[in-house]
Amino acid sequence: MKFHKYHALGNDYVVLHPAEIGELPSGEAICRICHRNFGVGSDGILYGPSETGEADFGLRIFNPDGSEAEKSGNGLRIFARYLWDCGKVGSEAFTISTPGGVVEAKVGEDGSSVTIEMGRVSFNSSAIPVAGRAREVINEVIEVEGKEITFCAATIGNPHCVIVCDEVSEVQARRLGPAIENDERFANRTNVQFMKILDRSNIRIEIWERGAGYTLASGSSSCVAVAVARKLDLCDGEITAHTPGGELDIRVADDFSVTMTGSVTKVADGIICDEMFEK
Numbered sequence: 001m002k003f004h005k006y007h008a009l010g011n012d013y014v015v016l017h018p019a020e021i022g023e024l025p026s027g028e029a030i031c032r033i034c035h036r037n038f039g040v041g042s043d044g045i046l047y048g049p050s051e052t053g054e055a056d057f058g059l060r061i062f063n064p065d066g067s068e069a070e071k072s073g074n075g076l077r078i079f080a081r082y083l084w085d086c087g088k089v090g091s092e093a094f095t096i097s098t099p100g101g102v103v104e105a106k107v108g109e110d111g112s113s114v115t116i117e118m119g120r121v122s123f124n125s126s127a128i129p130v131a132g133r134a135r136e137v138i139n140e141v142i143e144v145e146g147k148e149i150t151f152c153a154a155t156i157g158n159p160h161c162v163i164v165c166d167e168v169s170e171v172q173a174r175r176l177g178p179a180i181e182n183d184e185r186f187a188n189r190t191n192v193q194f195m196k197i198l199d200r201s202n203i204r205i206e207i208w209e210r211g212a213g214y215t216l217a218s219g220s221s222s223c224v225a226v227a228v229a230r231k232l233d234l235c236d237g238e239i240t241a242h243t244p245g246g247e248l249d250i251r252v253a254d255d256f257s258v259t260m261t262g263s264v265t266k267v268a269d270g271i272i273c274d275e276m277f278e279k
Helices: 027-034 073-085 170-181 219-231
Strands: 002-008 011-016 045-050 057-062 094-098 101-107 113-120 140-144 147-155 159-164 191-199 202-209 213-215 238-243 246-252 257-263 265-271
Touching: 002 073, 011 073, 027 045, 045 073, 057 073, 073 094, 073 101, 073 113, 073 219, 073 257, 113 219, 140 170, 147 219, 159 219, 170 191, 170 202, 170 213, 191 219, 202 219, 219 238, 219 246, 219 257
Parallel strands: 011 045, 057 094, 159 191, 202 238
Antiparallel strands: 002 011, 002 265, 045 057, 094 101, 101 113, 113 257, 140 147, 147 159, 191 202, 202 213, 238 246, 246 257
């Protein structure tokens, strides 16, 4: 089975091309491929391109636990770079369809940077979704480990929970992330971001990803965190999101449409041996 591996600020994905491998691997096989010890090791699988009537290219995204994700900002940047490496796209903008919506992508001149028009962030509880009456989910309270925590929830095609903190850390994300991800109010579980406001143009976040766990970077998480910062009037429209893996440049329009620019690095092309899937 051929594979292509990339990372975006340390958030790594394996690209599987349908024409090279045939049908989509089973959930169990996806878990094995993503495993850091027994497989190739990655934060997810990108399966594409596929044909779609909605966009130039179709993409499906899978988490390391085998579940399917609606959208991934870093995954989209990686997939765009992969298409560029294959010669399927050039310097012109093109569109990619995911279960979380259609985005527009543009690869930089040397392939090292990719810009994605990620779509519009919504804070509407029905769209995210979050249980309860229809509303914008802003500055609500969740109880974790016996402590009340104020959060905002939003979607950019996939669900997010953003918590503004005086300080953020990996330990905090690993400790609180799982409980928040699986809180019953989030019908489809949720990604979790712990955000510190540095100034009106910079935020720092630590990330717990739904279905993946602690990650060094997340494009959609960064976009939503920035949108929440602007919604709360803590930041302006052009913001740098600082993650443990590096920086993303993000612009948020007045209607909360978000554009993200960040780096992509190619890691390897290779062959996955059938032996890896044996019990």
